[in-house]
Amino acid sequence: MTFFEMTKTVLKSVFSRPATLMYPVKPAKKTEATRGHVKIDPTKCITCRICQRKCPTQAICVDVKEKTWEIDQMRCVVCAICVDTCPTKSLTMDNQYRPAMTARGGLEKFTVAGPKKKELVAADAAKPVTE
């Protein structure tokens, strides 16, 4: 049995700042690598649907005809596999947690650019139209 073993720790605790954070009044600690929530840049999305197929919780729904990209933030488990596999890097991981929401919320829908149309190149335009 030892005596006053805890004194050092107690004194340290008295004279140091609290170990707890007043979250959410003060923002939580964040690092570069923190996975907060998925963000999309709609102008880059080509509706390839790789994110929809890779998502382990089926939180992402892409409509190719309507050109929409939809995520259910309540289903999303922030594993970042969509961000890793996105071929055009339109998906990014924000390191801020998403704000609290109700059970009905969470659906976010974006109208995206869709696949790139083949632009007419000068050489094509110069070709004479046959038939």
Add this chain to the structure above:
Amino acid sequence: MSKQITIPFGPQHPVLPEPLHLDLVLEDEKVVDVIPTIGYVHRGLEKLVEKREYTEYVFIAERICGICSFIHSQTYVQGIEQIMGLEIPERTQYLRTIWSEYSRLHSHLLWLGCFADSMGFESVFMNAWRLREHILDDLEATTGGRVIQGVCKVGGVRRDISPEKLDEMVKGLKGIEHQLQDLTNVFLHDSSIQHRLKGIGVLSKEDAYYFGAVGPTARGSGLAIDIRETGYAAFGKINFKPVVEYDGDCYARCAVRAKEMFTSIDIIEQCVKKIPDGPVDMKVTGAPDGEYLSRAEQPRGEVIHYIKGNGKKNLVRHRVRTPTFTNIPPLVTLLKGCELADVPVIVLTIDPCIGCAER
């Protein structure tokens, strides 16, 4: 013979973070029989393996448990790699070892806090969780997640740690090692804690072996069972000895966990010294065809992932045997003959994780 009465313990009980139900058959204040019931949080995660691709299932395997999450994904991924015959880069093995030891540290500190709190020793609870915060910060900075790391993938890991960060991690661990030493000294040498734990809930070496105890429960009874000694990941290249205590009582199991934290810090330091340069992942093509029993040492003991594939993207069968599930028969043996007032403490010394046990 006095009259027997049955007292329900759980599924909702102040000391239990998760639902485990025990029917305690009492004679006066003495427990004569225990009937355990599980199944309150069953989620059917193993069945999902038929619906998801084997590469995506890593994230589901990780979510079997909220504390030993990294080791679950590591064990699953190891199994897949063994079936497919992948030679993964050596740096990856070391990184996995470092992260698995980090999760052991965070699990043991969590247990220490909860256990002390269950006995009314709240200052240890707060100090243990403050130290745990340091571990979680390091995990978040290196993997991106505090509790669910999501960093393992088939064929490697998704993130590398820079050499500067590795040195910083070791420095940080050295910094908290003194505080950890103070904390465990206070916890293990406190007279009221010794009164509460010594000679209570004794599991003999033979019983531990016969009932299949694993992890600190077995090592507290003198059985030197540690799957890390089989040398999976980079453990084969690391010098360490499993912590073994011989008394078999509650105090011995606590002492094993408290001392294991220092072993973990030592293993991380050795890994950082020995870690080679190189790639951290490799390209994986094809699908697993065959079956494998993948084993690893979790904070609570040995975990086994049985994986069977038939050459298609979806696996055929996935079965997990978790340490808590194996530790329930020894728990029943421990409880027989003890006093009713000691039941909560004895239950917590096997560190039950019901989320794991039911999947």
